[in-house]
Amino acid sequence: MDMEPILNVKQLTMNFGGLRALDNVDLDVHQGEIVALIGPNGAGKTTFFNCITGIYDPSGGDVLISAPKKGKTQRINGLKPNRVTEKGLARTFQNIRLFHNMTVLENVMIGCHCRMKAGILGAVFRGVSTRREEKAVVQKSYSILEKIGLEKYVNDFAKNLPYGAQRRLEIARAMATDPFMLLLDEPAAGMNPHETQDLDALIIRIRENEGISILLIEHDMKLVMSLSDRIFVMDYGKKIAQGTPAEIRKNPAVIKAYLGEEIDA
Amino acid sequence: MWIEIETPMLANELKKSFLASLWFMFLTFPIMVIRVNTVEKIIQWRWANLFFVGIGSFILSALWRYLIRRKEQGIHRTEVDGIARVTLSQRLLGDRRFTIPALIITTIAALVFPFVFSIYQTNIMITALIYVMLGLGLNIVVGLAGLLDLGYVAFYAVGAYSYALLNYHFGLGFWTVLGIGGGLAAMFGIILGFPVLRLRGDYLAIVTLGFGEIIRLILENWNAFSFGPSGIANIPRPGLFGIDLDIEQATIYVYFLMIAMTLFTIFVVNRLQNSRIGRAWIALREDEVACQSMGIDKRKTKLMAFALGATWAGFAGVVFAAKTTFINPASFTIWESINVLCVVVLGGMGSIVGVIVGAFILILLPEYLRFLSEYRMLAFGTVLVMMMVFRPGGIVETVRRTYQYKETDH
Numbered sequence: 001m002d003m004e005p006i007l008n009v010k011q012l013t014m015n016f017g018g019l020r021a022l023d024n025v026d027l028d029v030h031q032g033e034i035v036a037l038i039g040p041n042g043a044g045k046t047t048f049f050n051c052i053t054g055i056y057d058p059s060g061g062d063v064l065i066s067a068p069k070k071g072k073t074q075r076i077n078g079l080k081p082n083r084v085t086e087k088g089l090a091r092t093f094q095n096i097r098l099f100h101n102m103t104v105l106e107n108v109m110i111g112c113h114c115r116m117k118a119g120i121l122g123a124v125f126r127g128v129s130t131r132r133e134e135k136a137v138v139q140k141s142y143s144i145l146e147k148i149g150l151e152k153y154v155n156d157f158a159k160n161l162p163y164g165a166q167r168r169l170e171i172a173r174a175m176a177t178d179p180f181m182l183l184l185d186e187p188a189a190g191m192n193p194h195e196t197q198d199l200d201a202l203i204i205r206i207r208e209n210e211g212i213s214i215l216l217i218e219h220d221m222k223l224v225m226s227l228s229d230r231i232f233v234m235d236y237g238k239k240i241a242q243g244t245p246a247e248i249r250k251n252p253a254v255i256k257a258y259l260g261e262e263i264d265a
Numbered sequence: 266m267w268i269e270i271e272t273p274m275l276a277n278e279l280k281k282s283f284l285a286s287l288w289f290m291f292l293t294f295p296i297m298v299i300r301v302n303t304v305e306k307i308i309q310w311r312w313a314n315l316f317f318v319g320i321g322s323f324i325l326s327a328l329w330r331y332l333i334r335r336k337e338q339g340i341h342r343t344e345v346d347g348i349a350r351v352t353l354s355q356r357l358l359g360d361r362r363f364t365i366p367a368l369i370i371t372t373i374a375a376l377v378f379p380f381v382f383s384i385y386q387t388n389i390m391i392t393a394l395i396y397v398m399l400g401l402g403l404n405i406v407v408g409l410a411g412l413l414d415l416g417y418v419a420f421y422a423v424g425a426y427s428y429a430l431l432n433y434h435f436g437l438g439f440w441t442v443l444g445i446g447g448g449l450a451a452m453f454g455i456i457l458g459f460p461v462l463r464l465r466g467d468y469l470a471i472v473t474l475g476f477g478e479i480i481r482l483i484l485e486n487w488n489a490f491s492f493g494p495s496g497i498a499n500i501p502r503p504g505l506f507g508i509d510l511d512i513e514q515a516t517i518y519v520y521f522l523m524i525a526m527t528l529f530t531i532f533v534v535n536r537l538q539n540s541r542i543g544r545a546w547i548a549l550r551e552d553e554v555a556c557q558s559m560g561i562d563k564r565k566t567k568l569m570a571f572a573l574g575a576t577w578a579g580f581a582g583v584v585f586a587a588k589t590t591f592i593n594p595a596s597f598t599i600w601e602s603i604n605v606l607c608v609v610v611l612g613g614m615g616s617i618v619g620v621i622v623g624a625f626i627l628i629l630l631p632e633y634l635r636f637l638s639e640y641r642m643l644a645f646g647t648v649l650v651m652m653m654v655f656r657p658g659g660i661v662e663t664v665r666r667t668y669q670y671k672e673t674d675h
Binding site (some may be wrong): 053055080082086093098100102110111113119122138173174177 | 540547548563
């Protein structure tokens with residue numbers, strides 16, 4: 001492609017003591033793409049996410065981003081998770097990590113936190129600018145909930161939501177940080193086929209309407225094959241294949257990783 | 266409200282209570298029944314005691330089982346109906362017909378209190394108000410940000426000693442030191458905050474506990490600095506435009522000063538709680554990893570919680586020193602930290618009204634349970650245990666705020 005990738009991961013390596021969880025993994029995502037990262041359990045997919053989003057500090061390699069419109073390439077490995085989010089990469093979690101005792105709206109408002117300014121004095125005196133900011137954030141959060149289709153739960157506690165809605169709320173909360181790219185860690189895990197279909201439509205809507213690119217980890221192959229522009233496959237911490245869904249389906253290395261080696265009789 | 270319990274279940278429960286009472290009679294037999302009279306060298310058998318123990322433990326056990334069952338049924342019903350349980354306190358607080366008269370009565374009571382009751386009672390009230398302030402401060406750290414701090418008394422000590430020492434050495438007045446004391450306490454909050462940034466839960470509790478003890482031990486042993494265990498006496502009471510006040514007037518003055526400061530604390534803490542920062546604290550309590558991934562600076566948010574929580578302890582410490590006119594390290598033991606923590610937990614973590622109610626109960630209850638003489642602390646302990654079993658959320662459970670948003674047309 002002629003454009004520079006918005007996320008460019010080069011030879012990312014992560015060691016936990018003697019264990020090499022990631023071994024020179026390369027991956028790139030271009031503006032407007034939906035890219036899937038798949039692989040058997042324990043392949044290192046979530047570790048890969050954690051390295052990109054600053055939860056882990058990678059042992060080697062580079063994570064480069066180039067936010068659309070800003071154009072400048074930045075190296076983000078080693079940054080704190082909140083700084084990564086400020087740069088425009090937002091994520092969801094494999095095991096749902098909502099703020100359970102806060103309302104749905106507040107969960108989304110937390111996502112706006114890093115785009116707000118009010119400090120201690122602003123909070124105490126609640127001046128014009130603080131009030132205006134609060135109001136704007138409430139409006140923005142509500143409209144995100146409408147886009148995701150969660151507006152009927154707006155004042156419920158997050159913990160009381162049905163499972164599928166909790167997963168969608170994680171996406172809403174991530175979108176509130178104004179990202180140029182969303183990293184979704186198994187967004188369809190535990191969803192029924194109907195909910196998965198809704199999710200498929202939602203992800204496409206996010207890409208089309210908001211112009212947010214998406215990198216997702218997913219085990220639901222039907223969803224992955226229908227959504228993704230490109231797929232990366234990992235096994236034992238290494239990238240074993242990349243390509244379009246059609247290419248991946250036929251790739252012998254991928255089939256081997258998923259189904260095991262054929263035994264010649 | 267009676268709950269129907271099917272007969273076999275009732276019989277079963279009664280059987281369990283009966284067995285419990287048998288067990289109790291057996292356990293207490295040696296101390297309650299047998300009495301050796303060493304003078305006349307005979308053994309007295311007090312069988313009546315055995316009977317009282319049996320009946321008493323049977324009734325208590327049956328009551329306990331009934332209450333537990335009632336609670337479980339309540340939880341069960343909530344799950345079946347899917348309607349969240351609204352406690353009486355939450356319903357009352359949400360109802361203006363209750364809150365406005367309650368506010369008016371409280372205001373009048375607070376205004377006339379020192380003129381109706383004795384100096385002794387007013388002093389107890391001042392102590393209760395100091396605990397309200399300490400509780401509200403600790404509520405920021407423990408209730409909102411979820412950081413279990415067992416060394417909170419250290420900041421209280423910093424406030425008290427900063428007034429005592431600055432006054433002793435430099436003759437600074439109450440109002441000047443009030444600000445300095447709060448600021449110093451905030452600084453100590455940050456000093457404590459840095460090393461514990463990575464810790465949570467039990468580890469954090471132990472480190473803060475140690476911090477509290479360090480401060481107390483320094484005050485106790487560094488004679489040249491703090492005058493050691495003998496403490497500092499003759500600390501002036503707060504001044505009122507240079508007017509000389511006798512003890513009674515001064516107490517009333519401190520009382521109203523504390524009322525004003527408590528109102529100020531409530532105002533500020535309430536504003537903080539319902540702000541961007543307050544939300545970040547709650548998010549930090551709920552899930553630290555998710556909180557950071559949503560763009561919240563964990564380090565800054567935690568330090569802010571420690572500093573802003575400590576500030577109120579600093580203020581309270583200055584007032585405490587001015588009120589008692591004498592301080593020594595014995596006032597700042599670990600027991601004080603536990604007391605303030607009890608205020609927060611008993612009242613309801615994260616709830617401002619809860620903390621206020623909790624402080625009054627915790628300070629006034631032992632005071633007015635004096636008629637129970639030596640059983641006072643036993644009764645107090647029982648109340649605490651019962652509260653935590655039946656109302657783990659505290660007396661006044663916190664209500665999350667709902668926001669006004671404009672419904673877009675459909």
